[in-house]
Amino acid sequence: MAFFLLFPPESTGQSLDSIPEIDKCVTLLEHNLSSFPRSYPLRPRWLADLATARYTRYNLSGQKEDLDRHILHLTELILLPLPSRFGLHVNIVDAFHRLADALFSRYHRYHQKSNRTEDIESSIKYHRFSRELPLEAFGIPINDVTETLVLALGSYARSGNGNALQSIEEMLALCRELLASRNSEYYPTNPLVVLSISVATEYSRSQNVDPLDRVIEFLREAVMACPPGLPQIPLSLVRVLNVRITLAANCGDDLEEALTLLTRVVSSDTLDNSYTLSLVRSQAFALAAGMASLRTSEYPSAENLERAIALCRSCLDGTSRDSSEIGDRGRSMIVMLLEACLKIRFQYFGLTDSLQQADSCASETDSLLLSQDPLFTNFYESASGKRVYTIEEVELKIQYLQGLLSGAQKTSSSWHCVTGLGNWYKKKFLITGDMTDLEESINYYRMALSSFPVDKRSASFSCLMLGELLLRAFDRSNGVEYLEESISIHRRILEMQASRDTCFRALGRLSLCLFFRWLLFSLAQDLDESMDLFSTAVSDQYATVYDRLEIACKWASGSRVSGHHSTMSAYQNAMSLLQNCLVFAPTIETQHHHLVAMRRMSRIPLEYASYLISVGRLEQAIEALEQGRALLWSEMRGLRTSIDQLREKKPELALRFAKVNQDLEALTTSISRSQSETVEVGEGAKDGEWFDAFGRTLNEQRKLLEERDGLISRIQELPGLQDFSKTLSYDALRDAASRGPVIIINHCKWRSDILILLHNSPPSFVPTPDDFYARATKLKDNLLETRNKYSPGSRKYDDALRSTLNDLYTLVGRPVIEKLRELKVPDQSRVWWCPTSVFCSLPLHAMGPIPSDDGVEQYFSDIYVSSYTPTLSALIQSRGPKVPTSDDPSLLLVGRPNDDLPAVWKEINAIRTHLGQSAHCLVNEDATLEAVKEGLQRHRFAHFACHGNLEAGKPFDAWFKLEGDDRLTLLDIVRSHLPDAEFAFLSVCHTAELTDESIADEALHLAAAMQYCGFRSVVGTMWAVADDDGPELAKHFYRSMFGGEKAHSYKRSARSLRNAVQKLRRKREMKLERWVNFVHYGA
Known part of the structure; x- marks a missing residue:
């Protein structure tokens, strides 16, 4: 018993792995301490053992009392008179180190939320003092003490007490020291993470982080020195880059660096499956998704959009709905970003499944918002346009925000309240049309700019919104004061060096404002500045081609109205951008959707031509019309550019150019899909990318276009080929x-x-x-x-x-x-x-x-x-050099006689009468899709007598009805290469008719498709065909076409059609629409 009185199990190395055993030990030690005087030689040892026992008990019980006792016993031990502490080898340096650590633990566990900082301040003080002690002599690595000091300084900086910037400066110096001491077994991961978190926290509170650039440079060094398997380090650099991105607004390089780092993290195959690294990966995905979406906003392009969609999806796929990896707030933000990106994708490319996926995201967002802070939810709803609110709902939202705002301190939350009120009053104005509501919206945005501390990005957003509202107020009221203030606000945006996209939009609006002021007051300097700003905006390579084209059209219109000398330049810029708009989308279907979306701007070639005619430049007007019309057909014809001359000079270059064109044509004529399948998260993806089918198609198109442009540049450097692939003069x-x-x-x-x-x-x-x-x-x-x-x-x-x-x-x-x-x-x-x-x-x-x-x-x-x-x-191409063939033409006759088209048999017989064995018939069950496609390859002439159909808004889905469910679509025809084809007669409804919602100048109909794929001449129809007219017209047409010697050339098809139609007209009671219907295309 005496042995245990003096030396309980803890001090003899025996295991204390249960609370009852520890309590027994504690009782004995406390008995010893109470039974002997403070000067007793064993007291330091008992205090040290009791402190250890209490801490062991705390780890098992989690009770604050145990931690308090641990700290109390260590404090007493340290404060004992100096001579008594050298009994039985008590490590007073270790005790001091343990006390500093315990104070840090108690602050984190119990006092951080209440912001009581006595413990953390003492911990910092003791750790600083510990670093002055001979730690290594007592078996305490100095890096352990330095690491904990960094963690403590980080906690203190984030508490908002004391001088946070000073703490960050000290942390930076200590982290440099730790990084310098790294070796194969040690790397200061936690301190670097805490340094980055502290910098981000201080920014969110004060928007003022003086050492930011130095922290970024240091963390770049840390990333370079980081061993594999520590994704926390690049993530820390991303965290502080994000601070500078928010501060600087104009942040392209930082965004690219951050996204590169994040992509490396989420695609790394060196991470294990521990919870910590899984959490890091999830956070990296969330940051990557957010930054990719930001880049899409700041630097809008189809490539950036697809990357943002891929990363958002990967983030959501890699985190479960119920997990805490990114939290409900984080998940809701990513879902909102994905919803916004998918809607933009639909606007760009018309992919209906993207719109359906966006609606699905909206439903999940609504569900997630139920658990969010009401202010966050209200602000999101105010900025979102996804649903229509009643006037009663809007007024309730306004009342809620006004209640929050009254008496509130001027914080970023207050800014959200004020901005939200501006948004809700704008919505209210759109419902009521009442200028009072618009004034309220304007006033709240003025307040957001003048009264609350916000970052440059938020300030520029407020300016842009205010400028738009003021311009709207001017348009509604003709109040010059609104126009003047809008001009000032947009100038302010340009002066504050906002993001590129914000500056681009400000340039466009300022140009309009100055033009409106010129209309009012006829000040020449306003007109000149307006036109100069239009020119600057149009030249912005970071804006989308579509947005630049819209500005160019406004510039052309304004300069032409005012008689400004820049009119020609405006039109030339618009024409160049119109052509570039075509390849913005990867497939011919999405290109057509894009052209339809910019239908108003697609008229610019006609307007430019009219301007050129007005100044007497008729030849240039013809060039302009040729350059800007039938863009889809022109682009596709460019992929079939003749390389005969190039093959003679550079056969290898010709071969590569032909292969790129072939690949690009196959991609362009593929069916657009945007399935949401991605590479399985966790497996890693090639180059760290997670694109769906459409995203991969777009990226492949961009690579092919880049290579093709490079090849064309090389070809144009060759003698005699300087005009290769250029528009015709x-x-x-x-x-x-x-x-x-x-x-x-x-x-x-x-x-x-x-x-x-x-x-x-x-x-x-x-x-x-x-x-x-x-x-x-x-x-x-x-x-x-x-x-x-x-x-x-x-x-x-x-x-x-x-x-x-x-x-x-x-x-x-x-x-x-x-x-x-x-x-x-x-x-x-x-x-x-x-x-x-x-x-x-x-x-x-x-x-x-x-x-x-x-x-x-x-x-x-x-x-x-x-x-x-x-x-x-x-027309020129249809007369191009002809491949030598036999004089006797063969004709593919595709017929589908049935109850709806009984006269087709008569039409077939009429053709056979004149062509005999030269007519190869595919009738009814023989008229399969594969048989027709193969037959078109073998025959110079073709005649179709079957049903035809148009799909409203979908010209590439126009089709000929074949056997069963088979259809020969316009897209099938476009994919065909028929170098021997000469003439096609389409005795089918609607073959030269434009579909509803299509663009007239694109000439997207079946007759044009037949001409594109190789037929030099085509007969088509402008509307539905009367069944009885087919046999009559065919009889007269082929009699004229194949009558006489050497008469079976496609060159006679136009005159033969005219002659046949004249005979059709002479029939008794022949209605006008029946003979007018037939038209001839081509040579």
Whole structure:
């Protein structure tokens, strides 16, 4: 018993692994201490053992009393008179170190939330003192003490007491010391993490971190020296980079560096599956998703958008709904970011599944917001436009925020209250239209700028919103004071060096404001500055091509209205950007969606041409129309550029260029998908990327385009190939008129004109009346509305068509015929129509009736043999060098006779009568998709007699009905390469008709697709075909086409169609719409 009185189990090395054993030991030690005087030699040893026992008990019980006793016993031990402490080898240095650690633990466990800092202040003081002691002599690594001192300083800095910046400075110096002492067995991970957290915390409180740049440079050194398997270190650097990103606003380099580091972390295969590293990975994903979304906002591009979507999805896939890895707030933020990105993707590319996924995100966001801070939820709802609120709901939101704001201190939360109120009053104004509500919105944004400490990013956001509201107020009230303040606010944004995207938007709005002020006061300096700012914004390489094009269009319109000298430059910039917009989307379907979305801006080639005509530059006007119309077909034709000349000079370069074009065409004509599948999180992805199918398609397209541009640059350096892949000049375009004049009709709101392109003479100008634009628009609208309402074949439509043809003759036909005769173009000559805008839907070939001396009713096609071409380039290509073939043509005849089309058998027999064995028939069950595609490769001529269909808004889904469920779509045709093809007769409904919601100048219909894939001439239809007309027309057409010697060339197809239609017209009771329906495209 005496032995245990003097030396309890703790001091003899026996195990104390249960609370009862520890309590027994504590009782004995406390008995000893109470039984002997303070000067007793064993007292220091008993105090040391009792402190150890209490700490062991604390680790098992978690009771604060045990930790308090531990600290009390260590304090008494340290304060004992000096001579008595040297009994039985008590390590007083270790006791001092343990006391400092215990004070730090007690602060963290019990006093941090109450912000009682006595313990942490004492811990810091004791650790500083400990560093002055001979620690190594007592078996205490100095790095342990230094690490804990850094952790304590970090806690104190984050508490908001004392001088936080001074604490951070000391932490930085200590971390440098620790990093310098690293070796193969030691790396100061925790101190570096705490340093970064402390810097981020201090910024969030004061927006003032003086040593920020030095901390970033130091952490960069730490990352360079970091061994594998420690993702906390690059994550720490990202954390402080994020501070500077928020401070600086203009932050491209920091964003790129942070995203590179985060991608390395989340794709690393050196991480184990411990909870800590799993948490680090989840946090890295969340940071990466947030920063990628920020980059999409600051530097908008399709590539950045896809990376943000991939990282958001990966973050959400890698963290469960119920996990605490990023928390509900973190998850809700990532879901919101993904929702926003998916909506932008839908706006860019029209991917409907992206919109559905965005709606799914919105539902999850609503669920997550239920558990969030009401202020956060309210602010999100105020800034979101995803739902419509009633006036009662808006007023309740306003009341809630006003209640929070009253009496509140001026903090970042107050800024959110004020900004939220500005947003809600804007929503209220959009409901009520009451200027008082708009004024309230403006006043709250003024308050947000003047009264609350916020970072530069938030301040620039407030400025941008205020500037927009003021411009809206000016538009509503014509109050010049609003305009003046809006000008000042937008100038302020540019002066504060805000983010690139914010500055771009400020430039655009300031340009408009100054232009409006010029309209009011005619100050020349306002106009000049407005045009200069437009030019600056258009040149911003960091903005999207779409946004720059929108600015360029406004610049062109404003400069033309004002007569400013920059008009030509504005139009040239707009034309260049319009072409670049096409490759913004990776596939032909998404490119079409993008063009439809910017329908208003797609008219810029017509406007530019009208401007050039107005200043007498007719040849340049023709070049502009060619450059800016049928962009999709032109882009696809560019991928089939002839490389014969290049092959002679550089065969290897020609081979690579052909391969890149082939790959790019296959990608461009692929079906757009945006499935949300990603690389499995945790497996790692190649190059650290997690893209879905659409994201991978876009990235692959960008790589191919970059390589193709590089190859073109190399090719253009070769002798004789400097014009390779460039747009055709006027001298080249005039070859389109080598077989007859081409009549170009430019339909534009500024002015409309008719130009006649001639092969060996300058273009000829045909004047038009001032109301030409409005009259033509009305003709097209009336004709299409009547067709949609009453359908072809009805009396109503026949009357509407007759009126349209008569008015068209007056508007276009008469002046064109007069000009052609003035130019000595003989009657019965071939002419080609190259229409724009509404004229793409009007039957120009059938204008009339034309008065005649003998009283015989005539139409335009009776005087001149008419064909159409979407562009001059398409016509030139259709006359290109021909591959030698046999003189005897073979024709692929695809027919689907059934109850709906009983006359198809007669049509098939009529063709067989004239072609005999040269007609290869695929009828009914033989007309499968594969058989038709294979047959098109083998035959020079093709004739389709089956059902055709248009899909509204989806021109590439237009199709020919084949066997069973098989369909030959426009996209199938586009993918085809038919170098031997010559002529196609499409005796099918709607083959030359534009789908609803399509762009007229893109000429996306089946006839144009057949011409693109290789057919030099195509007969199509402008609307539904009467079943009985097919056999009659085919009989007369093929009799004319194949009659006589050497008559079976595609070059006779236009005249043969005209002759056949004339015979069809002579049939008794033949309605107008039945013969007008048929049109000829190509050579």
